Amino acid sequence: MPVRTADDPLDEVLKPPPDESPEDRAVRLQNEAEAKRVSLAIDASIKAERHARRKKRIVRLLLLGQSESGKSTTLRQFQRLYTPTAFREERILWRAVIQLNIVRSIRTILDALTFPSTSTSSPHTSPYSSPRSRARTISRPPLPNHPHEQYNGNGNDTTLTFGSSSSPPRVRHRHHHHSPPSNPDSDGDSESDFVHPHHHIHHRSPRSTSPLTLAQNTPLDALKARLLPLRHIEALLIAKLVPPNEEEATHFARPGPPGVGVGAGTSAGSSSGASSTSGGTGNHAYRNQEIFVRPGTGWKGGLARARVTYPGSGYGYGDHHHGAKQNKNGSSGKGSGGGNGATRPMSAGTTGLETQDEPQEVLNMCRRDMIALWNDEGVREVLRRRKIRIEEESGFFLDDLERLTSLKYMPTDDDVLKARLKTVGVSEYKFEMEATAGRDSGTEWRIVDVGGSRSQRPTWAPFFDDVDAIIFLAPISGFDQVLSEDRTVNRLVSFLSS
Ligand SMILES: Nc1nc2c(ncn2[C@@H]2O[C@H](COP(=O)(O)OP(=O)(O)OP(=O)(O)O)[C@@H](O)[C@H]2O)c(=O)[nH]1
Ligand SMILES: [Mg+2]
Numbered sequence: 001m002p003v004r005t006a007d008d009p010l011d012e013v014l015k016p017p018p019d020e021s022p023e024d025r026a027v028r029l030q031n032e033a034e035a036k037r038v039s040l041a042i043d044a045s046i047k048a049e050r051h052a053r054r055k056k057r058i059v060r061l062l063l064l065g066q067s068e069s070g071k072s073t074t075l076r077q078f079q080r081l082y083t084p085t086a087f088r089e090e091r092i093l094w095r096a097v098i099q100l101n102i103v104r105s106i107r108t109i110l111d112a113l114t115f116p117s118t119s120t121s122s123p124h125t126s127p128y129s130s131p132r133s134r135a136r137t138i139s140r141p142p143l144p145n146h147p148h149e150q151y152n153g154n155g156n157d158t159t160l161t162f163g164s165s166s167s168p169p170r171v172r173h174r175h176h177h178h179s180p181p182s183n184p185d186s187d188g189d190s191e192s193d194f195v196h197p198h199h200h201i202h203h204r205s206p207r208s209t210s211p212l213t214l215a216q217n218t219p220l221d222a223l224k225a226r227l228l229p230l231r232h233i234e235a236l237l238i239a240k241l242v243p244p245n246e247e248e249a250t251h252f253a254r255p256g257p258p259g260v261g262v263g264a265g266t267s268a269g270s271s272s273g274a275s276s277t278s279g280g281t282g283n284h285a286y287r288n289q290e291i292f293v294r295p296g297t298g299w300k301g302g303l304a305r306a307r308v309t310y311p312g313s314g315y316g317y318g319d320h321h322h323g324a325k326q327n328k329n330g331s332s333g334k335g336s337g338g339g340n341g342a343t344r345p346m347s348a349g350t351t352g353l354e355t356q357d358e359p360q361e362v363l364n365m366c367r368r369d370m371i372a373l374w375n376d377e378g379v380r381e382v383l384r385r386r387k388i389r390i391e392e393e394s395g396f397f398l399d400d401l402e403r404l405t406s407l408k409y410m411p412t413d414d415d416v417l418k419a420r421l422k423t424v425g426v427s428e429y430k431f432e433m434e435a436t437a438g439r440d441s442g443t444e445w446r447i448v449d450v451g452g453s454r455s456q457r458p459t460w461a462p463f464f465d466d467v468d469a470i471i472f473l474a475p476i477s478g479f480d481q482v483l484s485e486d487r488t489v490n491r492l493v494s495f496l497s498s
Pocket of ligand 1: 065066067068069070071072073074394395417418419420421422423424450451452453
């Protein structure tokens with residue numbers, strides 16, 4: 001039977017040496033007292049933390065619904081109502097999204113004028129065309145492939161006249177001839193869409209000078225040339241919004257054939273890795289696909305010129321991003337980042353964003369032309385006949401150009417809520433109600449925002465387990481609309497089967 005030499009093996013290890021001097025003994029005792037003090041402090045802190053965690057109520061909320069149903073908008077509403085200070089500080093960062101929304105709306109118009117019906121302005125392919133018109137065109141046969149509607153590559157073959165011409169509607173084809181549609185008012189995507197008392201489409205030799213003008217007597221070609229910098233701005237904004245390592249962050253629309261549209265062949269310029277941001281030989285299939293970024297703060301961080309740490313800010317900028325193929329137990333899962341001590345972009349007034357912003361300067365420079373373009377009756381008529389209702393689309397700001405293009409423009413709360421940036425992936429945001437929001441502090445809200453398009457829905461599954469509430473958003477306008485990702489599916493039907 002073994003003989004015990006000590007009650008505690010540690011005593012054996014830690015016991016003082018037998019020949020310890022009185023001085024060494026004093027030092028040792030002092031060290032032991034200090035160690036005990038630190039240990040007790042750690043115990044007390046752990047106990048207090050446990051107590052606080054038990055006291056704090058955490059509410060987990062999952063936002064679900066189709067794409068464009070308003071999930072991210074609802075999230076922003078939460079931020080606006082319950083963390084107003086943080087929301088206000090962040091508004092300047094939304095300016096880039098609003099700029100991009102504007103630039104893309106303008107390009108949609110110019111594309112509609114430049115590519116009458118074979119290109120992206122077709123309701124069959126343009127995400128900017130009204131969902132209603134898309135719904136109506138679901139079962140239509142493909143567009144007639146009229147030779148005169150095809151782009152010939154020189155960028156000058158199709159020209160439009162706008163203005164107060166009293167000439168009757170007419171279509172002239174210098175190189176091609178075909179019979180006009182039997183019913184000019186039919187709902188089809190026919191040549192008749194482009195015939196209007198106030199404008200005339202015709203083809204001319206590439207060398208001819210455009211006789212065609214906007215109502216303000218501005219030749220369309222000249223206007224397009226003056227709006228060319230918007231192409232660069234579009235690429236620049238995407239490069240700003242998309243983190244450098246984001247491979248599929250954007251299906252950025254590629255420019256059309258050389259020399260056509262808002263601008264052609266403008267490279268991404270300062271692109272810092274935004275994939276396929278531009279290029280002169282783009283594939284039309286990608287031309288008008290909607291731009292998206294991963295949710296979370298990645299794009300916001302990219303916009304901020306400086307960062308600052310807000311200890312105890314109570315607002316979780318360090319939201320947890322979950323990739324499309326990642327479940328919530330993945331490497332970016334809960335428990336890290338966010339909350340106190342999170343890093344967040346600095347806000348307006350301190351970053352200098354409002355004074356040194358190239359896109360804003362370019363928009364300011366182009367504002368007269370953009371306003372003229374949008375307000376031109378002939379242009380409106382072309383859009384109407386093309387059934388492109390950008391004013392019904394999310395991210396529509398063209399009615400507010402005067403204000404939005406000011407050099408000192410600061411997005412209002414409403415602007416931020418209206419801005420459209422598609423979500424891909426899943427992200428969790430932490431909120432702790434600010435005292436100014438008039439609510440009890442102590443409740444932490446964790447809101448999960450997901451991408452709503454059909455390809456994104458498998459990523460929702462892991463988040464059902466651990467939620468206190470789910471808000472499923474269903475836009476009531478969807479009854480006669482179709483999914484942008486599949487225009488053969490009615491939105492309401494898709495919603496009911498989600
Ligand atoms: N008129 C109107 N527009 C709204 C309303 N709610 C949201 N919107 C607009 O509709 C768009 C909805 O976009 P998001 O909130 O980004 O939609 P989402 O559900 O997050 O879409 P995905 O990120 O693609 O899944 C925004 O541009 C809003 O401005 C509303 O109640 N009325
Ligand atoms: Mg969203």
